[in-house]
Amino acid sequence: MTALAPxxxxxxxxxxxxxxxxxxxxxxxxxxxxxxxNLAFTPAEIEVKVGDTIEWVNKDPFxxxxxxxxxxxxxxxxxxxxxxxVQASDxxxxxxxFHPNMTGRIVIRR
Amino acid sequence: MKxxxxxxxxxxxxxxxxxGAFAQDKPTDPQIAHIAYTAxxxxxxxxKLALSKSTNKAVTDFARSMVGDHQAVNDQALAxxxxxxxxxxxxxxxxxxxxxxxxxxxxxxxxxxxxxxxxYVDNEVAFHKQVDQALETLLIPSAQNPELKGLLETGLKLxxxxxxxxxxxxxxxx
Numbered sequence: 001m002t003a004l005a006p007x008x009x010x011x012x013x014x015x016x017x018x019x020x021x022x023x024x025x026x027x028x029x030x031x032x033x034x035x036x037x038n039l040a041f042t043p044a045e046i047e048v049k050v051g052d053t054i055e056w057v058n059k060d061p062f063x064x065x066x067x068x069x070x071x072x073x074x075x076x077x078x079x080x081x082x083x084x085x086v087q088a089s090d091x092x093x094x095x096x097x098f099h100p101n102m103t104g105r106i107v108i109r110r
Numbered sequence: 111m112k113x114x115x116x117x118x119x120x121x122x123x124x125x126x127x128x129x130g131a132f133a134q135d136k137p138t139d140p141q142i143a144h145i146a147y148t149a150x151x152x153x154x155x156x157x158k159l160a161l162s163k164s165t166n167k168a169v170t171d172f173a174r175s176m177v178g179d180h181q182a183v184n185d186q187a188l189a190x191x192x193x194x195x196x197x198x199x200x201x202x203x204x205x206x207x208x209x210x211x212x213x214x215x216x217x218x219x220x221x222x223x224x225x226x227x228x229x230y231v232d233n234e235v236a237f238h239k240q241v242d243q244a245l246e247t248l249l250i251p252s253a254q255n256p257e258l259k260g261l262l263e264t265g266l267k268l269x270x271x272x273x274x275x276x277x278x279x280x281x282x283x284x
Contacts, residue, residue, distance in 0.1 A: 039267040061182035062268065063175065078182065098175045099271025100278060 031055050031083075034104065036064055036076065039096075041104035049109050052086045066104065067097040136252040137201065143191050143258065144198035145207070145249060146265060149241050150180040150187070152211040153234075153272075159218060160230050168279045169227045172234070176272065183265055190261055203244075224283070231280045238273035242266060 029051040035042045037059040048054060058064055058076045066084070067073040071092065076082040084090075086108070096102040137145065157176035164170055191198055214233055221229050245266045253259040 038264055039271060061186065062179045078178075096271070097278075098179070098275055099268065100274040101267065101271045 029053065033057060034066075036060055036102075039099055039102055041066075041096075041102060044103065045105040045107060047107045047109050048086045048090070050086050050088050050090075053083050054086060054106070055081055055083050057081045063098060064102065065097045066094045068092045068094045073097065137203065137249065138199070139194075139253060139255050139258055140191075140196050140199035141201040141203070142249050142253050142262070143187060143196060144200055144204050145244075146262060147184055147187050147198060148204040148207050150184040152207060153237065154180045154184075155211070156215065156218070156230065156234070156237075159215060160226075163218075163222070163226050164230070166224075166227050166283070168282050169231060172231070172275060172279050175275065176234070179268055179272070183261075183268060186261060190257055194255060194257070196255075228280075228283055231276055231283060234276040235273060235280055238269050238276060242269050242273060245269065 029049070031053045032046050032048050033055045034046060035057050039060065039062070041056075046054065054066075056064075056066055056074065056076045058078060058080055061078045063078055064076045065073050066076065066082075072084070074082045074084050086106070088108070090106050091108040093103060093105050095104070153176050157173040157180075160173040161170055161177070164173070218226060218229055218233070245262055250259060250262045250266065253262055
């Protein structure tokens with residue numbers, strides 16, 4: 001049985017190698033879409049990674065914003081799409097400055 | 111404040127009639143369409159006045175948003191009544207709204223600078239509050255056509271958003 005140990009270790013190490021090789025692909029930046037329709041962000045809560053792109057698609061005939069109080073703001077004109085590249089500090093709640101009853105939340109996945 | 115008493119009185123009269131013995135006195139769809147359109151047009155006119163008078167960015171941003179939003183929703187309303195073959199019908203509520211708005215507009219026209227900004231934004235808070243209440247308690251429950259009801263419901267969310275936006279601007283002016 002003891003003779004098998006190095007093999008097993010090698011196997012495990014190989015496994016770690018596969019995981020390491022696979023992880024950059026898994027961490028590839030993706031686009032996370034939020035649709036705006038009838039004065040609501042859908043989904044209201046999104047989970048993203050740093051480096052991902054959030055894409056707001058405005059299907060309303062009204063101009064909206066994604067605004068963080070005391071922070072950044074993305075303008076989203078009627079019928080248009082606007083984006084933001086997710087940064088480490090983007091685990092926030094946001095709202096539409098023009099219609100503050102519209103709210104959304106960004107959760108950063110570690 | 112006087113104008114709101116007039117609007118409130120008119121809304122109460124219509125509501126009173128609707129909840130009383132004469133349920134058929136509830137506003138009809140053509141009247142509801144007229145009231146909603148009139149409220150939008152009033153707010154666009156007030157916003158245009160603000161854009162011609164104010165230099166405060168928060169106020170002009172708000173006013174530009176009012177022009178864009180109310181124009182968009184009124185365009186939707188016109189497209190809908192056209193599609194439904196409905197002719198919006200003038201009525202005492204629309205007339206009371208228009209009359210009160212004319213008086214307010216004359217009052218605002220005499221003001222300048224910070225005094226204008228404050229009076230305009232305070233009026234926007236009160237106006238949207240008034241319209242929201244009418245939509246919730248009278249216009250949406252009275253609407254018969256589901257598409258009209260749907261548009262009014264979107265209108266309510268929009269107006270509630272405007273009310274909050276106006277409140278934020280009012281707080282920033284203080």
